[in-house]
Amino acid sequence: MTSSRCIALIAHDQKKDDMADFAARHQSTLANWRIVATGTTGGRIKAACPELEVTRLKSGPLGGDQQIGALIATGEVDMLIFLVDPLTSMPHDVDVKALMRLATVYDIPMALNRATAEILMTMHAH
Numbered sequence: 001m002t003s004s005r006c007i008a009l010i011a012h013d014q015k016k017d018d019m020a021d022f023a024a025r026h027q028s029t030l031a032n033w034r035i036v037a038t039g040t041t042g043g044r045i046k047a048a049c050p051e052l053e054v055t056r057l058k059s060g061p062l063g064g065d066q067q068i069g070a071l072i073a074t075g076e077v078d079m080l081i082f083l084v085d086p087l088t089s090m091p092h093d094v095d096v097k098a099l100m101r102l103a104t105v106y107d108i109p110m111a112l113n114r115a116t117a118e119i120l121m122t123m124h125a126h
């Protein structure tokens with residue numbers, strides 16, 4: 001089923017296994033969404049769920065977070081699941097913060113950990 005609703009999926013390196021597992025477990029729900037993802041995360045989701053359509057943007061450190069932020073600003077992303085690694089410092093930390101800020105400014109549902117991501121999926125499962 002195609003839907004105009006769009007979900008952005010992103011995971012930091014230490015959370016990519018978690019994201020692949022999350023996507024596999026919620027594949028039928030995610031199939032109802034257009035999916036955009038940062039580059040490496042999108043590759044992992046595709047590998048775990050080959051039948052999902054995933055638009056892969058740049059890798060996070062190369063501007064992927066900013067691309068997703070721009071899509072939020074133009075109203076093209078309706079929900080963000082961003083499995084963040086709070087224990088590793090990153091060169092693109094400012095981009096990560098900017099993305100979280102825009103998701104807050106535009107008041108889109110934003111999950112930053114698996115527990116909240118599970119709740120959002122439960123709310124949208126059918």
Ligand SMILES: O=C(CO)COP(=O)(O)O
Pocket residue numbers: 010011012013037038039040041042058059060061064065092096
């Ligand atoms: O770094 C990221 C988010 O800040 C994610 O980028 P990748 O999915 O390309 O690893």
